Amino acid sequence: MKLYEYEGKRILESCGVTVPKGRLVSTPEQARAAAAEVGGPVVIKVQILATGRGKAGGVKFADTPDQAAEVASQMLGMEIKGYVVEKLLVEEKLPIAQELYVAATFEEKTKGRLMMASASGGMDINEVAEQDPSKIQKVSTGNWVPMQAFQAKELAFGLGLSGKVGSAAQGMFLKLWDAFERYDATLAEINPLVITTDGRVVAADAHLEIESDAMYRQKDQLAALGILDRDDNSKPPTEFEVEALKIDKADYRGVAGRVVEFPGNLALLIGAGGGSLTLFDAILRNGGKPANYCEVGGNPPVSKVYRLCKLILQRPGVKGLAVMTNVFSNSRVDTLARGMIKAMLDLGIDPATYPITFRSAGAFEDDAYAILRKYGVKYLGREVSMEEAAKAAVRMTEGL
Numbered sequence: 001m002k003l004y005e006y007e008g009k010r011i012l013e014s015c016g017v018t019v020p021k022g023r024l025v026s027t028p029e030q031a032r033a034a035a036a037e038v039g040g041p042v043v044i045k046v047q048i049l050a051t052g053r054g055k056a057g058g059v060k061f062a063d064t065p066d067q068a069a070e071v072a073s074q075m076l077g078m079e080i081k082g083y084v085v086e087k088l089l090v091e092e093k094l095p096i097a098q099e100l101y102v103a104a105t106f107e108e109k110t111k112g113r114l115m116m117a118s119a120s121g122g123m124d125i126n127e128v129a130e131q132d133p134s135k136i137q138k139v140s141t142g143n144w145v146p147m148q149a150f151q152a153k154e155l156a157f158g159l160g161l162s163g164k165v166g167s168a169a170q171g172m173f174l175k176l177w178d179a180f181e182r183y184d185a186t187l188a189e190i191n192p193l194v195i196t197t198d199g200r201v202v203a204a205d206a207h208l209e210i211e212s213d214a215m216y217r218q219k220d221q222l223a224a225l226g227i228l229d230r231d232d233n234s235k236p237p238t239e240f241e242v243e244a245l246k247i248d249k250a251d252y253r254g255v256a257g258r259v260v261e262f263p264g265n266l267a268l269l270i271g272a273g274g275g276s277l278t279l280f281d282a283i284l285r286n287g288g289k290p291a292n293y294c295e296v297g298g299n300p301p302v303s304k305v306y307r308l309c310k311l312i313l314q315r316p317g318v319k320g321l322a323v324m325t326n327v328f329s330n331s332r333v334d335t336l337a338r339g340m341i342k343a344m345l346d347l348g349i350d351p352a353t354y355p356i357t358f359r360s361a362g363a364f365e366d367d368a369y370a371i372l373r374k375y376g377v378k379y380l381g382r383e384v385s386m387e388e389a390a391k392a393a394v395r396m397t398e399g400l
C-alpha cells in the first residue's frame with residue numbers, strides 16, 4: 001500500500017525522525033489557521049499518491065496566513081498527475097542549506113535489504129543513478145540483522161557529512177531504518193532529507209510503501225496513526241481495467257489479468273515467471289507502444305484467455321497482438337493459442353492476416369503450433385529470445 005506524504009511522516013515521526021511542524025488541511029480556511037499556527041513562511045503541498053509534485057506545480061510557498069489561504073484555494077480541486085487534489089499539507093518552510101536523498105528498500109542483487117543515500121537530494125534519484133551512479137552511496141544489510149551504527153556512519157561519511165550534522169544524519173538513517181522494519185515497508189524514502197541553515201536534519205518529504213501481505217499484522221499499528229487499509233495502490237482502474245478484473249475474478253484458475261491500460265496500438269498477452277515484466281520493458285526499450293499490460297501464467301483455462309484476448313483486441317486503437325511468454329513450466333502453450341484463435345474468430349478477425357507476434361514455448365507447444373498452422377498464423381519458436389521476440393513485435397507494429 002502506497003502512503004501519502006502526511007501518512008509517511010506520521011510513521012517516521014513515530015520512530016523519532018524529525019519532520020517539519022505542520023498540519024493536514026482540506027479547506028482554505030484551515031490552511032490559513034495552519035499557517036498562523038506554524039507562525040512564519042509555509043510550504044503547501046498537494047497530497048497525492050505520486051512523486052514529482054514539485055515539478056508539476058504541487059508544491060507552493062506562502063509568507064502569511066492570508067497568502068496560504070489564497071494558495072490553498074488555487075491548489076484544492078486542481079488535477080495533478082491524474083489525481084484531483086483534496087488535501088494539502090501546510091508546513092513550516094525549511095531554510096534549506098542542503099538536500100540529501102536517503103532510502104531503505106530491497107535489493108535484487110543481494111536478495112536482501114539496503115540503505116542508499118546521496119548528496120544529490122531533491123532530484124529524481126533514477127536520473128542521478130543514470131547520470132552518475134557513483135553519486136549514490138549504498139550499504140547492504142542482508143535479511144536478518146538490522147542496519148548497524150557503523151553502516152550509518154559509512155553512509156554519512158560517504159556523503160561528506162561530519163561534525164554535528166554528520167551525527168544527526170547518522171541518527172536519522174538509523175531511525176529511518178527502524179521505521180522501514182517496524183512497519184514492514186518495501187520502500188521508505190526521504191527525498192529531500194534537508195539540512196537546514198541552522199544545522200537541523202529534517203525529513204522534508206516522505207514516500208513509504210507497506211507490503212500488502214503484511215497488512216494483517218500492520219493494520220492496528222497503522223490505524224493508531226490514522227492510516228487505514230485501502231486498495232489504492234495506483235490510480236483508480238479504468239473501465240477497461242475493471243472489465244479485465246471481472247474476467248480474472250470470475251475464475252480462480254491461473255493468472256490471466258492484472259491488466260493496465262496504455263495509449264498504444266499493440267495489444268499484449270505476456271507472461272511466465274516474470275517474463276511479462278521483461279517483455280514489457282523490452283517492448284518499450286525498442287520503441288513499441290503497448291495498448292495494455294496483461295499477464296498470463298499459472299495455467300489459466302482457455303475460457304479466461306479467450307475472454308481477456310477478446311477484451312484487449314477490442315480496445316480502440318489496437319492494431320496488432322503480441323502473445324509472448326518465457327518458456328512455460330506450469331502453463332500450457334496450447335491454452336494461449338486456443339484462447340487467442342477463439343477470440344479472433346468471435347470478433348470476425350482472420351488470424352491469417354491479422355498482425356500477430358506469437359512466441360510462447362513449453363508444455364503442449366506442439367499442439368499450440370498445430371493449431372496456429374491450421375489458422376495460418378506464423379509463430380516464433382523457443383530459439384528466438386524474448387528480446388528478439390519483442391523486437392519482432394515492435395517491427396510488426398511499424399506502419400500499422
Ligand code: GDP
Binds near residue numbers: 045094122204
Ligand atoms: P516532490 O516533488 O513530490 O518530491 O515534493 P517534495 O516535497 O520533495 O518537494 C519538492 C521540492 O520543493 C524539494 O526538493 C525542495 O526543493 C522544495 N521544498 C519542499 N519543501 C521545502 C521547504 O520546506 N523549504 C524549501 N525552501 N523548499 C522546499
Ligand code: MN
Binds near residue numbers: 051052122192205
Ligand atoms: Mn520529494
